Amino acid sequence: EAQVTQNPRYLITVTGKKLTVTCSQNMNHEYMSWYRQDPGLGLRQIYYSMNVEVTDKGDVPEGYKVSRKEKRNFPLILESPSPNQTSLYFCASSLRADTEAFFGQGTRLTVV
Amino acid sequence: QKEVEQDPGPLSVPEGAIVSLNCTYSNSAFQYFMWYRQYSRKGPELLMYTYSSGNKEDGRFTAQVDKSSKYISLFIRDSQPSDSATYLCAMSADSWGKLQFGAGTQVVVTP
Numbered sequence: 394e395a396q397v398t399q400n401p402r403y404l405i406t407v408t409g410k411k412l413t414v415t416c417s418q419n420m421n422h423e424y425m426s427w428y429r430q431d432p433g434l435g436l437r438q439i440y441y442s443m444n445v446e447v448t449d450k451g452d453v454p455e456g457y458k459v460s461r462k463e464k465r466n467f468p469l470i471l472e473s474p475s476p477n478q479t480s481l482y483f484c485a486s487s488l489r490a491d492t493e494a495f496f497g498q499g500t501r502l503t504v505v
Numbered sequence: 506q507k508e509v510e511q512d513p514g515p516l517s518v519p520e521g522a523i524v525s526l527n528c529t530y531s532n533s534a535f536q537y538f539m540w541y542r543q544y545s546r547k548g549p550e551l552l553m554y555t556y557s558s559g560n561k562e563d564g565r566f567t568a569q570v571d572k573s574s575k576y577i578s579l580f581i582r583d584s585q586p587s588d589s590a591t592y593l594c595a596m597s598a599d600s601w602g603k604l605q606f607g608a609g610t611q612v613v614v615t616p
Contacts, residue, residue: 397548424601426604428606433513433608434608435511435593435606435607435608435609436549436593436595436606436609437606438603438604438605438606441603441604443601451603452603452605483548483549485548489600489601490537490597490599490600490601490602490603490604491537491556491597491599491600493539493551493554494541494549494551494595494604496548496549496550497548498547498548499546499547499548
């Protein structure tokens with residue numbers, strides 16, 4: 394089954410404690426993205442990757458890091474989380490930016 | 506100013522009515538336009554895809570793009586309670602750049 398898998402689904406953490414949200418896809422897609430979704434603001438792109446070792450900033454990259462060492466995986470790293478990063482996060486993959494994006498189930502992150 | 510503007514709603518309609526949703530945008534380079542549907546506690550799913558200007562119809566759904574006005578629309582005919590969801594427009598300028606989403610419009614179809 395074609396899917397995008399994010400882990401964990403729910404996470405509560407404290408300010409400053411480094412965390413990683415994993416994302417994996419099994420569709421051999423080149424393009425992968427991370428978004429955060431906040432009420433009234435919709436989906437905002439954090440980072441995107443066009444292929445292995447090729448990444449670029451989206452609209453809200455501050456406070457986040459990503460890496461793309463393998464085609465299937467695209468982890469999101471918060472080196473020093475802060476309460477303003479409390480949000481619902483989605484990973485997505487697609488062939489390209491202009492084709493259908495398949496989304497993971499989301500990760501609800503709370504930073505206290 | 507956001508590149509993509511979308512009224513967040515909520516938009517409440519009776520079952521069987523036509524739902525009309527729209528987005529405006531400022532970047533004239535956008536040429537790929539999509540509508541996603543998102544049910545509560547789920548990730549978005551692609552509903553409609555349009556390249557450049559024109560109309561596209563798929564069952565009860567019609568997507569329209571007017572590039573001259575920088576305006577896209579989604580119409581849902583004969584709306585059903587199962588259409589209750591948040592609808593997000595999305596657009597990109599090229600194959601390998603950013604994908605910009607609107608804020609999403611919450612639609613409630615009442616029986």
